[in-house]
Amino acid sequence: MKHILSVLVNDQPRVLARVSSLLGQRNFNIESISVGGSEEPGLSRMVIVTYADDRTMEQVSKQLHKLIDVIKIQDLAFDESVVRELLLVKVGANSSNRAEINSIVEPFRASIVDVGANSMMVQATGDRAKLDSLLELLRPYGIKEVARTGVTALPRSSARSKAMV
Template sequence: MRHTVSVLVANKSGVLARIASLFSRRGYNIDSLSVGTTEDQEVSRITIVVEGDEQVLEQVTKQLNKLIDVYKVSDITNDSSIDRNLALIKVQANLDNRSEIMQIVDVFRGKVVDVAANSLVIEMTGSEEKIEAIEELLRPFGIIELVKTGKIAMVRGEK
């Protein structure tokens, strides 16, 4: 099972390295990792997606809580939450297929953020499944380059 873990940490150098090494020392693979500051510039939120059973999650949570610069660890897998991924996709585009590509992007509520003579760069946000779906539809046109972020997530309401 995939678990989404939200970790609030001190916004200091080296904190991310210590967290990543914690996972690697125990042989746990990180499926997705995103880091950014919060509303408080002294605090960063790390969103980690890790594959494993409840024992893996419990072990990871205990080890994270032992680190000095970690303020809070939350498993938000089963919480009511909002999550997003971001992808930038550069696709081969010419005069013949440009409008067809743009129609696909419109259906998925994506944005064309760059237009060149022979390519388009598309910005897509949404669930992992949504990004994979548009990626599959654009593949026949020729994907030149693709970059994706990890999942970011936030619990709904006042929690």
């Protein structure tokens, strides 16, 4: 079962290393991990996507809580959360196909953020499937570079995410 963990941690050096090391030592594959500031000064939010059954995730949560810099852990349900990823893709483009590429990008609510002599850079946000679809449509033009942030997520206002002990 896929889990999204939202982990509130102290904004200190090596916290990310300790959290990812703990997961690695327990043979967890991290599909995605993103870290950034939170609503509280001095705290960061880690969003970790991994696979495990509920019982195993509970054990992992208990282990994470033992880390001194971990403040709070929530297991976010996919259907009760806003889950997004950012994609930047540099695609081959010239004056004859720029309009065509733009017409592919538009329905995805993506935007062109850079234009060069032989390329364009597209920025898109959404779920993994949406971004994968956009990449497939751009592939015939020649994908030069791709950068993805990994998942970031928050529970919806009406959602009851599971606070983990």
